[in-house]
Amino acid sequence: MSSSPNINKLLKFLSHPLTIGAGIIAGFIIGLYSKESAAAIAPIGKMYLSFLNMCILPIIITSIISGLAKLIRTPELGKKLPKIASSFTIMLFIPSLAGVLAASVGKPGKGLSEADMDALGRMVSEQSGASEQGAGGMVDFLVGIVPWNLFDSLSKGQTMSIVFACIFIGIAAGYAKNGAIDDMIALVDTMGEVFNILFNWALYLLPIGICAVIAEQMAGLSLSVFRIMFGFITLIYLAMVLLVMAYAVAIWRSAAVTFGQTLKAMRQPLFLAFTVDSSFIAIKSCLDSLEDELGVDRKIAALIVPFTMVANRQGKIFLFSFTTMFMAQLYGIDLTFSHYAVIIIGASLAGMAAPGGGPMLVPSIAVILSAVNIPIALAYVIFTITGPVVDRVLSTFTVQGSCLLATLAGSKGPSSTGTKEK
């Protein structure tokens, strides 16, 4: 399809980082200084996010089915599987260790002022009743992950169940002997391509969409939260920056590119995850960056990235160990060696597939808190008030973790791109 030069200019302008940056700044200004305007443009942001979500689920489905079917039909998987499994397992524990370390060094739960404790106490009191939710965790996760009805899961957007089903469909397609299976995989690829095109079109409207989304979020944000939880929020951001950079170094060492190229490749997926506060919406961008700029086998990436974003949520794992440490400090609980072990293992297992964000995470972290004898109620308050601020940076870290796993498993090595630093 040919397009006029004017349209090309417009599209180039809309996709320019400065234009997107201007959209973000405009969103901040509108949200902070004109709540009425933020409310007026909020529907645009909602429509935009819905459209991105509409595209991303088919992309996840087609990527996994096609990627896995192709992978099964090549001898690569047998060789890659041990490395994928070991990398996956090791990476479960890195964020939980980092969370314990960050809280031990920063001590965010110590020395809160009386005014801050009063404010927290008021919030605990206001939400009493909703606080004592039962613990969820691994059992609930395992029970919930198997879809009772795939079409029901699709209609409800139950991503975990959909990914679970797609993995099995992909494996089955890989082993199918029917001669028409290639046509089916080609059809799946074509459907994926259609939604990729739609998604790319939607990205041209990112400056407008992100302006509306951020304006609405800023308008609803209570600035007093920053004061009360300043140490908690600051430490999480600091730790996330360090971890994202550490993972960038690991990606660089695994991929056949320079460090600068690594940062450039990761720029868009991380930026997208941070601005729209969703790791899933960054999946398409991750797959493109991994294949085009980091030389990762698309089949491997198409399997690893969506799967790890569902079942190796690096950000949530960090949040769980860090928050448990924060609460132990606030309650003055002296942790023993076995407590630390429980926190690290518990956060890895409970956080790896914890659904949702904000207060929805309480049932998942309740398992760890109960094991360390920490009351659950405060977790509800912490997640409720800090969620709008910290969830986006945690999603960004999850994206970086998924890309690192995909690079470790699917990097084609120096010969593929020929851009390795000499």
Add this chain to the structure above:
Amino acid sequence: MIKNILQILALILFTMPNSATAATVQADLAGIIGSGQLKIAMAAADLPPYINMGQDRDLSGREREIAQDIAQELQVELEIIAAKTFSEVIELVASGQAHVGLSNLTITTDRAQKVIFTKSYRQLGTTLVLNRLQLAAKGLAAGMEHMAELKETDGKLAIIGGSSYEAAARFHFPKAELVNYPSYRPMLIDLAAGKLLIAGGNSGTINHLLKEMPNLNIKLQSFSVSTRLDHIAMAVAPGNDHLLAWLNSYITIRGEKLK
């Protein structure tokens, strides 16, 4: 003739005992008004918002305001007799040392054997407060649905000494170690410090203090005991029917303002 009339009048007076009693009550109420002084017994306790005890042990708060209002209505001077406990308030009234007991008193059958209560001017729920850390450590949970397990606890349970909650605590928590406190404030502070497992008392004061010291909510969890409602009333000595009737009228007129 005059002798016959006097005999008939004497017969009427002897066959109308109610009229005779009324004369006594009128004398009692009239006695208060005549002496120009109303003696009201009040527990010297920190029971906000109902009774606040200042540093020099002077009493203020909602009950003091009501006492002042009653004295003003009767156009007499008010004398507050400070009692050490709520039980002592009842004793002071029963022994005639005070005209009225006004101290956020709960109507109980035991107390009603010694004094006569006015109609209730306030209803208060009972609140149990628990230390969240100790609950988590003992694997217990708060709430009416967990009362059966809580009643089996052998932990320390705090109540206000000499209050109506003492007997209730002994009955419902037979295994718990009861600890008496003079007022709610130190009780809640000790509970938050982990020296106690449970504390119980009137919902009005506990909720007031948890709002006044909101940071305690981080360590404490409270819930209302829906099966118990305390009826708060004033107490007068037996036989003071007119004073009792006057106070009931006062309660009817003031209504919601006394709550």
